[in-house]
Amino acid sequence: MNKNDLAILMIIRSWLVAVCLIFSGFVQANEFSRCVTDMSGRQVCLKTSHPNIISLSPGSTELLFAAGAGGQVIAVDEHSDYPSAVEQLPSIGGFPVINVEAIVGMKPDLVVVWVGGDSPKVMGQLESLGVNTFHLNAVDFSGIEQAILSLGKISGTEKQAEQSVSAFRARLSSLAKTFSQLEPVTVFYEIWRSPLMTVGNGILINDVISLCGGNNVYGDQDQKIPKIGIESLIIRNPQAIIGSAPQGDTPETRREMKRFWGQWENLQAVKTGQLFSVPSDLISRTSPRILDGAEILCRQLQDVRSRQAAALNNLNSSH
Structure with a gap:
């Protein structure tokens, strides 16, 4: 093999190496993981x-x-x-x-x-x-x-x-600053009526109640969705009862809440008419829209505080 042939061979070899490198790079670039x-x-x-x-x-x-x-x-x-x-x-x-x-x-x-x-x-x-x-x-x-x-x-x-x-995070922080440290309101959250079921610890609705400055009367229960008896609820005697409905807190759902819970007139929430509903999708789905439901619930608990403050003022002024 003469010098010219050797030079040609080296050029071909260099070209082949370059092609291999280019092809290898192309394959690696297209191997996504x-x-x-x-x-x-x-x-x-x-x-x-x-x-x-x-x-x-x-x-x-x-x-x-x-x-x-x-x-x-x-x-x-x-x-x-x-x-x-x-x-x-x-x-x-x-x-x-x-x-x-x-x-x-x-x-x-x-x-x-x-x-x-x-x-x-x-x-x-x-x-x-x-x-x-x-x-x-x-x-x-x-x-x-x-x-x-x-x-x-x-x-x-x-x-x-x-x-x-x-x-x-910003919206959650804003709600916490606005509501979580206000005067606590005791809350019963109604999940189901027959049998009567509520929320315990370890479930997001319980966290929403706390975010709004509420105190879930069954928040001490380890079971996430405990079944309860009405006698137990009467003893715990919440200031507000909150349920959920597809359409949320409308006159129709309030009438239905009053019709059902009116059977137990001695309950504090029933006496004072503190019966509310939150739109089902906004309170039951674990997504960012839970804060839409939280805002509604927070306003409802604030309504309870306002009514209690007004009642106290009226009582004081009457004396």
Whole structure:
């Protein structure tokens, strides 16, 4: 091999090395992987920067949109109704009847499920079929923040998620400064009537009551949704009774509250007419809109304080 042939060979070799390096860089640039730990402590990994997502609960749907990932949601459960954009999305059924076959057929990159809310059977079926699931389990205000941030990370919308959490924290702080240190109002929160059920410790509604300067009369119960007897409630004798209704605190719901609770006229809340309702979606869903429900409840407890102060003034002036 002469010098010219050797030179040509070296040029070809250098060219091949350059091509290999370029191709290797191209492959590496296109090998995307994002891994995020969900709220069950599972590491969930995606191979796409813009995942197609299905949500199986209203709370999950609201949190996805709060995280800035609403544009990536391709289907929701039939109970998801907020924000209005979800009305245009396909439905995959609703708890407890979820259409697993339809979900698999849509080939989502991710299905967001709510631990303790969505059916464990459905979650198991999806995971056994190789569907990527992301577990949420927000039970308090900090859990809402964590859920939004983690959904932002897995969806690639971290900036929007951080902005949403910042706004949530500011609003929560404002409510706490305004209401949490006011004169306590004892509260019974009605979850169900037959049997009579309320909220105990470890559930977000209890935290909302505390945020508003209320004192949940069953907040000492470790059971999240305890069944109670009316005799027990009469002993605890709350200053306000609050329930929930789809339409919230309307004249109709107040009449219904008065009709039912009027059976126990000796209850302080019944005597003074301190019977209220909060819109169901705003108080039961663990999403940023819980603060909309909190604002309503806080104003209701402030109404109780104002009425009590007026009654006391009238009593003092009569003497």
